[in-house]
Amino acid sequence: MSPAILSIMLSVLGLIGCPPFAGIAGIWLGKKAQREGDQPQLAHAGIILGWISLASNIVGLCIVAVLLTAFLIPAPEAGTEIAPTPSPQAEWATPLPANPALGITCEDAGGAKVSFVFAGTPAEKAGLQEGDIITFVDGMYVGYCDDLEREIASHRPGERILLTVLRDGKNIRIAVVLGTTPSE
Numbered sequence: 001m002s003p004a005i006l007s008i009m010l011s012v013l014g015l016i017g018c019p020p021f022a023g024i025a026g027i028w029l030g031k032k033a034q035r036e037g038d039q040p041q042l043a044h045a046g047i048i049l050g051w052i053s054l055a056s057n058i059v060g061l062c063i064v065a066v067l068l069t070a071f072l073i074p075a076p077e078a079g080t081e082i083a084p085t086p087s088p089q090a091e092w093a094t095p096l097p098a099n100p101a102l103g104i105t106c107e108d109a110g111g112a113k114v115s116f117v118f119a120g121t122p123a124e125k126a127g128l129q130e131g132d133i134i135t136f137v138d139g140m141y142v143g144y145c146d147d148l149e150r151e152i153a154s155h156r157p158g159e160r161i162l163l164t165v166l167r168d169g170k171n172i173r174i175a176v177v178l179g180t181t182p183s184e
Contacts, residue, residue, distance in 0.1 A: 004033035007046025014053030023053030100157045100178040102148075104128060111135040111166065112148035126176040129167065136164035152178065 011026030027050035033043035103121020106112040111133040117123050134142050137151035138161050155161060157180040165172050 002033065002038050002042075003029045003036065004039035004042035004046060007033060007043055008049060011046050011049030011053050014050065015056060023050045023057060026050035026053065099181045100152050100155050100159070101181040102128075102152055102176065103179060106134070106145040106148060108144045109133060110143070112142050112145045122176050122179045126163075126174050128163075128165070128174060128176075131167070133166040134163050135166055135171070138162055 007026045007028075007030035009026075010022045010029060014023030014026060026046050030043045030046035030050060033046070034040055101121070103118045103123040104114050105116040107115050114123070114128055114130055114132045114134065117128055117130060134148055136142060137148065140147075140151055142148045142151060152161075155178055157178050160175055160177050163174045163176060165174055
């Protein structure tokens with residue numbers, strides 16, 4: 001029997017529910033018949049039917065998988081309350097906590113050198129002055145302005161912190177109650 005006719009027969013077997021390898025064999029035999037020049041139109045038909053049988057087998061397997069899943073996963077019992085999934089928008093609606101603030105600008109100078117003290121801020125109320133160099137916050141060394149910002153950010157508004165400040169060549173300690181950054 002010619003490969004082209006076998007190709008059609010196997011592809012049809014694949015269509016009527018035989019295992020998927022029948023469709024694969026139909027495609028392979030159709031390609032072989034085309035290469036050999038044996039009844040090219042029948043070979044082409046066998047290839048097309050083989051692909052159709054493969055596709056139908058895949059769809060059938062997917063349907064079986066869905067049905068099995070539907071019957072194997074138990075549905076919630078009647079009267080069972082299902083908790084709602086929180087909306088991601090609800091998280092965005094929650095206001096962010098205020099950032100702690102000292103109320104100064106600084107520059108790096110062997111610590112955080114105070115370059116400006118804003119009026120009405122915790123720094124002004126505590127007596128910080130321009131030119132002071134903050135070297136420690138609650139015992140943590142401050143070598144740069146970034147260090148100071150990091151230490152301040154590790155606290156909450158309203159917390160009391162202790163600054164070690166170099167002023168006129170002397171170390172002094174200043175207690176500050178942190179405020180909040182102004183809203184933008």
